[in-house]
Amino acid sequence: MENNNGVKRYQMYIGGQFIDPHDDSYIESVNPASGELWALIPKGEKEDVDRAFQAARQCFESDEWRGISPTQRGKLLRKLAQAIADQAEHLARMETQDNGKLYREMLAQMKIIPAWYEYFAGLADKVEGSVIPLDRQSVFNYTLREPLGVIACITPWNSPLLLATWKMAPALAAGNTIVLKPSEFTSASSLEFAKIFDEVGFPPGTLNVVTGYGHTVGDLISKHPMASKVAFTGGTETGRKVAMNAASHLASVTLELGGKSPNIVFADADLDAAEAGVIAGIFAASGQTCIAGSRLFVESSIADRFITRLANRAKEIRLGDPMQPDTQMGPAATPGQLKKIEEYVDIAKNEGARVLVGGERPSHPELANGLYYYPTILTDVNNSMRICQEEVFGPVLSVIPFDSEEEVVKMANDTEFGLGAGIWTNDLKRSHRMARVLEAGTVWINTYRASAPNSPFGGYKNSGIGRESGLEAIYDFMQTKSVWVELSDEIRDPFSIRT
Structure with a gap:
């Protein structure tokens, strides 16, 4: 909604609902090109973070989400891709107002973002397990690839939706749910994106957007015990802290950090x-x-x-x-x-x-x-x-x-x-x-700044851990389960390991 001064007041998106922050506090968003206040962003606290993770975990465990086949997830992602394409100009204007980058560059980004959702929509039902050829022929051993759970996504201010997409598209295709924390400086486009996401038909809680400062909301999200993985893009020093927070509860991380290329x-x-x-x-x-x-x-x-x-x-x-x-x-x-x-x-x-x-x-x-x-x-x-x-x-x-x-x-x-x-x-x-x-x-x-949804991206040394985009990305949001089935009627010695 807008107040009498034309300043937009946003709400967070949690559990399929747009809600005010727990303590009704807001962050002022100023257009860097004009210096004018144009939006109020909800300032989340611990109660908001907890609520978002509870909604995401509840959705992840629900039949409404788990019962969706990989092919159906792909169809939802394609529908989301089309919805983003339809709203590309609007989303580009939001990002330009927020971070001051050229409108034509932001528009170009919005027009290519659907390609990531299309690519991972296609991969959703192409992920396969394996049958292991064991030496003991009476045992059938196979593997399953399963989603991790709730993914905490933390994004920076320079390309908010593009960098969020690099995380969310493979995470959703793999069957995870998401808690997204955009930069406090550029949260508007993520909240506008939530409106589009809400209309596509995903179960409530599949995506949750919690806004606020990095030292509070970002810190709480990266150390939250319900976060199965933290996917972060930002500075190297902050990335180290995110990794330490995630390690406190043994969550995995993907870190896309700084560069001096x-x-x-x-x-x-x-x-x-x-x-x-x-x-x-x-x-x-x-x-x-x-x-x-x-x-x-x-x-x-x-x-x-x-x-x-x-x-x-x-x-x-x-x-x-x-x-x-x-x-x-x-x-x-x-x-x-x-x-x-x-x-x-x-x-x-x-x-x-x-x-x-x-x-x-x-x-x-x-x-x-x-x-x-x-x-x-x-x-x-x-x-x-x-x-x-x-x-x-x-x-x-x-x-x-x-x-x-x-x-x-x-x-x-x-x-x-x-x-x-x-x-x-x-x-x-x-x-x-x-x-x-x-x-x-x-x-x-003989080129520079090129990227594509099917080409992996990530860093060596202190520039990060893991890869975004490409086939590798979807596997980074999954875990492997080994299943053993005894096919014979033989009763084996219970005090001897089976090999």
């Missing part, structure tokens, strides 16, 4: 394509993506020329209202994130880096109320600087020249992260050599 340009690359890929890798979404190609390595023989091209291109990027079609880069999502970007650029300068482009907030009156920061390119950096080792999550690119494959591989891998990497070269052999030695869960060759 290298984008490597060799002298033989198509420089037009490489330029576009590097720009997309760091300045698309205002650099607020886990896979941002924030470290650019350029072969020395073309470094000056290529850096000049990038600088000229970066200066032309149009900042502005993310709802406008000619805007190329929107604001930072939160005041805290803008402050973090500014602090990291200052740290880099104090360590000796030179600001080639950007490095400050715009002074234009039309942008004064928004959380904008110019596209920034830093030179005179080395890989040991904090700007090259720590995730900024903003439009800040560090440039380092290199002379050989061996040198660039060593620098690219010299970080705690290992989420993504980009390679730009027309040398086929080199591209595959590099793909094998780079420590990253995803390697893009």
Whole structure:
């Protein structure tokens, strides 16, 4: 509902009902492009979390959900996919108001999200057990793959529904129920999604959306004893805490965490394509993506020329209202994130880096109320600087020249992260050599930021645990049961193990 000032007041979605928070408290959601309050988000507490898990567990154990065949689950997921496609423009507007990313990018995300539900709908009845060929022929041994139970999904503010979908689509296809906790900064689209989900026909309690702060609701969800698994996307430090919380009751985890991805340009690359890929890798979404190609390595023989091209291109990027079609880069999502970007650029300068482009907030009156920061390119950096080792999550690119494959591989891998990497070269052999030695869960060759529902995504090292998307994802939301059936009438020695 809306109040007299046009501010929307949302409710949580628990047990198939939209309800007010237990203590009737709300979080103000501010549009980062205009600085205007536009929504009130329920501030959940322990009572709300407990109620959500109870509803999810009750649904999981009910005949209404367990009695649905995998094929029927697939049909529900396809119906959900169509409902999302029908509401794509509305959901995109919600996300743009919430996090300031370009409307056309959010719309593109909403239009591809149904593909994930379609893909996992198709997998729902393709998951099979096995018959084990035991040496003892009188025993029939087979396996079943079964859902885990209640899945706690915790998502960040940069791509709320897309990253929730990567968790929810395989979890639902596998037969689990869900408690979803979106970021307190961008909860509106998840609550709007709940309205769509409610109309599709899933049993009450299949999906529950509890909103609130990470240090309260997020902490409670990740340590809740009814959570059979926690699927989390966010920062590495928070991910460690989530893993420890889940370990307290032996829940499994999927963690998609931070990145400091290298984008490597060799002298033989198509420089037009490489330029576009590097720009997309760091300045698309205002650099607020886990896979941002924030470290650019350029072969020395073309470094000056290529850096000049990038600088000229970066200066032309149009900042502005993310709802406008000619805007190329929107604001930072939160005041805290803008402050973090500014602090990291200052740290880099104090360590000796030179600001080639950007490095400050715009002074234009039309942008004064928004959380904008110019596209920034830093030179005179080395890989040991904090700007090259720590995730900024903003439009800040560090440039380092290199002379050989061996040198660039060593620098690219010299970080705690290992989420993504980009390679730009027309040398086929080199591209595959590099793909094998780079420590990253995803390697893009002559492209960047590509994803698909049937291709696994995840990180090496401190960039995460497990994989989202692809066939592996649905198995991560299931457990295997071994069933033994004695077919003979023989009475065996009760004090001897059976093999």
